[in-house]
Amino acid sequence: MNRYALFCLILLQFFFACSNPNKEQSQKVSLELTSFVKLLEYDLRNLENEITALTDTIKYFYSKKESLVSNADKSLFRFENGIANPLPNADLNLSTLYISELAKDKNEAMDLVYVTNPIDPLFKALFEKYEVISQVYFNSIPQLSRLYPPYEALSVLEPDLDITSFNFFYEADAVNNPERGNVWLSEIYIDPAGRGWVASLIRPVYIDNELLMVVGFDITVNDLIGIYLNNTSRNIVIVDGRGTVVAGKAKAIEGLSLPPLKNHTYSQTITSDSFRAEDFNLFRSKSKEVRNLASRIILSEEKYLSLKDEDESFNVIVERMENIDWYVLDLVFE
Known part of the structure; x- marks a missing residue:
């Protein structure tokens, strides 16, 4: 069902509700409020479908790990203090990468860089397709973070962050998300990458029954205001x-x-x-x-x-x- 059909359905439901004379007017949710909520929910469900497809793609790439690592362009990313492709001189087709000093195995982290390099065009496409998405990323057990669009990581991130210690990672782990499905972080939080207050949709990626990473979409509060609230009276x-x-x-x-x-x-x-x-x-x-x-x-x-x-x-x-x-x-x- 597209957005137009959904709006028509809401309109019909509202018409029949209002035709019942036994209901007091004060107990009827306004048409604009109902439309606002249903359309917002519809858009959020689309994001859920997208993040599910994205995690499936990452699993597919990981099944080709040996080939992707051996054939990867090893010069695509150049790291400085654990960070590659930051603003202001970033390649805007690529993500910004961060490897924490807490990484136990730097070779494992670099292999994950090579395996997931093909994901950047998908990150960019999602960012451009959905106005509400402010950033697309994953954070991983090997302490590698990949985030699009690129950002000023050198001035924002400490070199020894534990990227698994943030709620946008651990809320999707086996303890908090045993079903291994999508998780909405209902509480807003300050983004360590400097994009203000955000809400997040996250989903875990398991390889051989072991948690490897958590993929995420961020929605900034500013976007919620600009896209949804400013379009209703x-x-x-x-x-x-x-x-x-x-x-x-x-x-x-x-x-x-x-x-x-x-x-x-x-x-x-x-x-x-x-x-x-x-x-x-x-x-x-x-x-x-x-x-x-x-x-x-x-x-x-x-x-x-x-x-x-x-x-x-x-x-x-x-x-x-x-x-x-x-x-x-x-x-x-x-």
Whole structure:
């Protein structure tokens, strides 16, 4: 089903829901909110299909390991302090590579470089195909990281990072992901490669029943705002399962008694050095009513709420996303 057909289906469902006179108008999720959530979910499912196909391709390359290593262009990447092809002088057709000083076997890491060199055109194609993807990468047990598009790794990365110690690796390991499937990191986190606050889709790659690497797609919060929120007139806020704002319209965020936004945009706030995720958590709002609202949304799974205090008065319609542990709030101001 394409995006147009999905939108038509949503429209029909909304029409029949509204034709039922027994339902109060306040208990109907708005068409724009429903469309917003369903189309976002649809796009995220496409990314899930893509990352599954990508991991299958890497497994295929690894089955040709001996040939790929022996025939590889050994001069394609030149490493300096464990880093190859960084900006500003990077070849934009290739990824930036990083081998940590913690690598136990540098030859094993280099073999993995040669085996996965053919993956760069696919990384680039995915980055260019999906506007929402900010970077495509893998991190591996041999302490090799490959990331596209290239970035200023020399000034961003410490030489002795343990790349398996980050949540975008260990959340997909055997302990946290025994099913070995796709994993959405529902909590936003600061990207060590310097791209701000991101959400990630990750998937493990097993070779001979051993975890070799974790492949990932990153979505920056700025992209969520620019691609989705700026295309709706609704006062929408997206929060994760812990109540932290992932993205949102300025009026809606301020209505929830969270800190004032720099220059009235959440995107400029989250890219500043002073941003702290806990400051934008509904459970930490200065308003007791908002903290209670958060409990009713996340702990009690309520979908239709209202808030009235001295400063604001609005209704809230909530939809929980299927792919990822996020809640989409539509604030309707009175």
